[in-house]
Amino acid sequence: MATAAGTRPDDDLETFRGEVKAFLKANFPDELKGKGNALRSVDGPTEENEAEKAWRVAMGSRGWGTPTWPKQYGGGGLSKKQARVLEQEMAMAGAWNPIGGMGVMMFGPTLLEYGNEAQKQEHIPPICRGEIRWCQGYSEPNAGSDLANLQTFAEDRGDHYVVNGQKTWTSGGQWADKCFCLVRTDRSDKHKGISFLLIDMDAPGVEVRPIQMISGMSPFCETFFTDVQVPKENLVGEEGQGWNIGKRLLQHERTNISGGGAAMLNAQPLSKIAKDYLGTDENGQLADADLRGRIADYEIAWNTFLLTARRAIEESKAQGGVSEISSILKNVGSKLGQQRAELLIEIMGFRGLGWEGEGFTQKELEHVRGWLFGKATTIYGGSTEIQNNIIAKRILGMLDHQ
């Protein structure tokens, strides 16, 4: 058994490491080594094989998929240091976290902060076990960057609401069990008329239509609500608090998007890939001097970004609040991710432009789809332009232009 968060002194970390090693040895199936997919919980249907299911159940029942969440709601109850040990040992074993998705990244942390006891008891444990998938009902056709303009209306009918309206860009909506949703409960006040409501995706009146994207994938949906009945217990916080709760949740989202670059930490260096495709000259330098310079420029920028992300954490810790520079990370991380993808397909030439079929490796095709999908990162979760508004207004104190 792992002990409770924070009570374990540092010198016990090695004992804990031993526990983790033993757990992985006993529970992580060799056949799953290195087969983790960070997007599995949003970008595809749940089709687990026996080994995958066993691994999810093992991690979920221990709460280690959500290692630092409180134990009383099914989390791991680990300290940050223990969680790091768990992460290290999993990486060493080629193991991956089978518990993920928006429930873990965004909704769970928000509900732990704003939900009532009954809501936490009901919703957090299934997230920790990886049993329930959540989707996000924020954007609407006329409420994108201007999110507070949302019109989906929840009408008060005594013990329940009746919801009517349309959401869009619902990631994984076609596979989700539940939706955390921003709805309007008062038309007289733009921001204070918004509430945070939890809706079952299989409730009568909910209809989901996948949207085909330029990448050929359909990770986003349109979601229609027609006279959907939602019990009042599903309201998080008070009526009218939705905007504040919703914004808090976006902070988790933005952290995760900029941290999405974490996947690139283990990726092959661009320079190595470029050497494989282009070859080197007699001095061992990349054959295309211009590309060589641009790769170096990218690497310097990327290393600076990683150091800045670490600096933001250190500053936040030292100040006891969110560091100002956190606001730049989303823009910088998403832009560099796109820059890397553009360099990658350029390096591969026409093999970096394959759509499907013969003549391409699986990896090449994945890079192409990744390049196209990645265009979303500077748009969703607060577009680059909205982030720049926030920096100018909140940090630089330039007056509101509106």
Next chain:
Amino acid sequence: MAVLNEEQSMLRDMAREWAVNESPVNAWRKVRDAGLDFDASKWAEMGQMGWTGIIVPEEFGGTDFGWMSLGLVVEELGKTLTASPLVASSLAASAIALGGSQAQKEKYLPQLASGELIGTLAFDEGPRHRGAVAETSVSGGKLSGTKSFVHEANGAGLFIVLASDGVCLVEKGEGVSLSDRELVDRRDHAEVTFASAQAEKLADGGDNLAEAILDRARILTAAEMLGMAQSVFDTTLAYLKQRVQFNQVLSTFQALQHRMAGLYTDLELMRTAVEAGLTALDTGFKVPEAACLAKARANDVLHLMSREGIQLHGGVGMTDEYDVGFYLKRARVLEASWGSSGFLKDRHARLNGY
């Protein structure tokens, strides 16, 4: 901003207060108008405050506070364009600390630490920095060669000279002649010719001594550039908040807000890179990499910042009365010092095997 210890915070606050009160940009204007290289009384004050010995070991009269501490002071001085040989002389001291014999350390470091002796690096032999390469030669303890665009050459009494077979110490005197090179920053630069000048080798620094000194030069110069970029940004932001056109304060225009948000982002990334460089010098971890990162970022961001600073000030930014133009001119001199971005990207690629 890096998380500082108490000693560093105090030093930074002291430097900031001193620079703002004792050495504002107007003080530099006076130094320039008087045709001086720097204000000797201010240099003496820096010595009294111990800044000249920050990276010198205690046994040789320094405080050994480390590179981050020196970087904090240099950044504050960069903010107000304080003309002083602090960067050059600290680099000379670090060269001796890295590669000098016990006798050389005992002879020179206490004088450099107190500020009574000024040292500087004389490495480059052409208009563009090309790394640790030199044709200057030494034979029988006599050094001959010509070094171009040497920083603080007039003020210096001691030159750290790169020769083809290593790094040497040369005192100003017989066989050393200077020819001024008036650059746009109007600071102290000269071509220095050595004709059979008495030279002593820094023999204890190993094969990579010259590169190690250059990496220190890159990182410390980047710290000065950080102060300059921060100052241009702050000045420009303040200007946009008070200038009215079309009955509107300029800072309310979204086109300008987004440019400033972009510059703020670049500035913070530059700060990370520079502080990481100073930290690398203090820990000794991956210094060559960190030097490329710090100076390349500093070059690119200060370049953009200095151009945008002028543009966003409009016509007044081009007058000698406003400060922003001084930063532009000093910026280009520092960008060209110890490696352009092109040079540093090439070095980064080599270090990483491509």
